[in-house]
Amino acid sequence: MTTPIANALIVGGGFSGMAAAIQLRKLGVAVDLLEIDPQWRSYGAGISIGGPTLRAFRTLGVLERFLEEGYACDGLDILSSGGHLLAQIPTPRIAGDQVPGSGAVMRPVLARILADATRACGTQVRLGCSFSGFQQDAEGVEVGFTDGSRQRYDLVIGADGLYSKMRQHLLPNAPAPRYTGQGVWRAVLPRPAHIVRTMLWVGEHLKVGLNPVSQDEMYLFVNEDRPVNDFIPPEQFLLRLKRLLESFSAPEVRQASDQLNEHSLVVFRPLEGLLVPEPWHRGRVVLIGDAVHATTPHLASGACIGIEDAIVLAEELTGATDLAGALHRWQHRRWERCRMVVENSARLGEIEISGGDKTEHRRIMDESFRALAEPI
Numbered sequence: 554m555t556t557p558i559a560n561a562l563i564v565g566g567g568f569s570g571m572a573a574a575i576q577l578r579k580l581g582v583a584v585d586l587l588e589i590d591p592q593w594r595s596y597g598a599g600i601s602i603g604g605p606t607l608r609a610f611r612t613l614g615v616l617e618r619f620l621e622e623g624y625a626c627d628g629l630d631i632l633s634s635g636g637h638l639l640a641q642i643p644t645p646r647i648a649g650d651q652v653p654g655s656g657a658v659m660r661p662v663l664a665r666i667l668a669d670a671t672r673a674c675g676t677q678v679r680l681g682c683s684f685s686g687f688q689q690d691a692e693g694v695e696v697g698f699t700d701g702s703r704q705r706y707d708l709v710i711g712a713d714g715l716y717s718k719m720r721q722h723l724l725p726n727a728p729a730p731r732y733t734g735q736g737v738w739r740a741v742l743p744r745p746a747h748i749v750r751t752m753l754w755v756g757e758h759l760k761v762g763l764n765p766v767s768q769d770e771m772y773l774f775v776n777e778d779r780p781v782n783d784f785i786p787p788e789q790f791l792l793r794l795k796r797l798l799e800s801f802s803a804p805e806v807r808q809a810s811d812q813l814n815e816h817s818l819v820v821f822r823p824l825e826g827l828l829v830p831e832p833w834h835r836g837r838v839v840l841i842g843d844a845v846h847a848t849t850p851h852l853a854s855g856a857c858i859g860i861e862d863a864i865v866l867a868e869e870l871t872g873a874t875d876l877a878g879a880l881h882r883w884q885h886r887r888w889e890r891c892r893m894v895v896e897n898s899a900r901l902g903e904i905e906i907s908g909g910d911k912t913e914h915r916r917i918m919d920e921s922f923r924a925l926a927e928p929i
Contacts (some may be wrong), residue, residue, distance in 0.1 A: 556580045557876045558707035562696055564684055564719050567594055569842030569859035571667040575613050576867035578674040585704070586671065587714075591681030595664030598818055599737035599772030599859045601751065601764055602656045604647030605925045609860045611648050616640045618666050623658030624765040626750040634756035636803030642918075646787035647926050655751065655853075657764040657772065659741070663856075687722065689836045697732045700815030708876065710866075712859075715827060717844035723835055730825040732782045733849055733902050737824055738794045739773055740817040742809055744771040754803050760905065761798065761806055773809050774850075779907045790819040824902065828895045831888050834880045841866065846891040851901040852921050854894045862887055862929050890929065897921045 561577055563570045566588030574584045584601040593787050598797045602623070610616040619625075644654030672678060685697040687709060711719025744765050754761040758778040762896030765771045775797055785793065791813060813819070827847040827908040833840045849855075866883050873879040897917050906916045 555872050556582060556870045557873050557879060558582055558870065560584070560706050561588060561710060562694075562706045563703070563710045563712055564846075565711065565713035565717075565842075566590070566668070566671075566678070566680075567595075567712060567714055567842065567859075568663070568667060568856050569863055569898050570611055570710070572609075572673045572860040572863035573710050573712060573841065573866065574671045574676040575667070575674050577870075578676060579909050580867060580871060582870075584676045585706075586676050586678045587681045587682060587684060587698075588678065588680050593664075593668060593678075593680055595659040595661045596820070597822075598741050598820055599657050599764055599766040599774070600660050600663060600856060601850065602658060603853050603857060603922075603925065604645055604648065604654045605854065605929075606857040606860065607648035607652055607654075607656065609864060610859060611652075612864050613667075613670065613828075613860070615666050616648065616652070619656075619658060619663070622662050622767065623656055624767050625653035625656035626765065627653045627655065629655070629751045629753065632752065632754045632803060634754055634759075634761075634801045634803065634806075636754070636805070639755070645926060650917045657751070657766045659766050659770070659772070662766075669841040677897060683718070687838070689838060694837050698759065707837065711838065711840040711844050712842050712863075713844060715843045715847045717840065719838075720829070720840055720844050723838050723840060724829065728827065728846060730827045731901060733824045733826055733901050734778060734780060734906050735824045735849070736779045736782075736821060737850060738777065738779050738790075738797065738821050739775075740794060740813060740819045741766070741774045742771055742773055742812045742817060744769055745808070746803075748805065752805060754801055754806055756800055756871070758906070759797060759800065761801055763805060763809060773813075776850075776905070779823070781831060785821055790821055791817070793821075794819055794929045826895055826899050828892060832880075832884050833887075834884065837876060839866070839880055839883075846895050848895045849898045849902055851898040852894055852918075852925070854898075854921075854925060858891050858894050861890070865929060886929070891925070892923065893924055917928070
């Protein structure tokens with residue numbers, strides 16, 4: 554298949570980087586993937602998956618395995634803290650008539666699915682190593698590695714996340730990630746038979762959700778307004794999470810709280826956002842995913858738009874005669890969609906913190922999901 558590059562280096566073995574490796578290998582591009590963690594681990598509990606993400610999984614070729622190991626469902630229930638049903642939100646079947654419109658999966662499970670596909674497609678994975686620097690010219694990029702070796706590539710893709718070292722090297726004046734005033738708690742619990750879709754309870758400065766991640770498990774998430782991003786010792790996670798749930802009398806939330814224990818994999822993360830001004834490429838180096846557009850989880854689309862970056866990049870490289878033109882077209886296709894997700898997610902958080910207009914909140918949700926359903 555015609556493409557302006559013969560080989561590529563991907564820095565970062567997260568979802569976006571693995572997606573890029575899978576798609577570039579379909580073009581016949583020789584791919585090295587660099588991951589600093591020697592165990593290639595993925596941290597965290599569950600991750601919510603929308604219809605556009607399921608569509609992206611179909612493109613990558615991992616949808617069937619996700620459906621086997623994760624959980625797919627239709628619809629979202631929104632309830633009061635006491636359990637009164639406020640709204641039922643449909644989730645259109647974007648990935649196909651036979652594929653539910655949403656779902657969830659454990660982060661380590663999704664990482665394993667993508668890692669298996671990355672290795673199976675012929676990507677050369679280098680673990681426990683990072684880059685020490687790079688210099689580029691009109692014909693390629695010379696990359697130095699922390700093990701002392703060097704190699705030349707036609708294209709380098711930075712997919713190394715929110716605190717990207719690639720971004721620091723390529724775009725030293727780029728903005729830093731910004732704390733948004735909220736944090737999210739997550740835990741993993743056994744799934745009762747009656748929890749069959751995402752359920753969301755809305756309280757005062759708190760939002761509690763339950764989302765099945767497999768036939769046997771679900772994950773609990775709690776969005777908390779936190780004016781100060783202070784450090785919370787991990788040994789306090791379990792007790793603090795149980796205290797946050799005390800103001801919710803809904804039976805499902807009370808049952809989830811009672812199930813929480815030291816084996817529930819409780820984690821906490823402050824919510825940060827980042828939108829780097831375009832362009833996200835310089836010469837033969839391009840940044841994708843959280844390295845340039847990290848979002849809060851209000852639209853459940855952070856992983857989605859990062860994976861889409863990889864898919865669109867491969868599409869623009871297909872049949873292209875020059876790399877510069879392909880990267881320019883890629884940027885044009887990605888900017889507005891990613892900007893919308895980052896800025897609309899941030900606005901949803903602001904409304905929640907201030908107790909703002911619920912009509913505006915619903916309008917932003919509806920408009921965002923309609924936009925995400927459009928072809929990429």
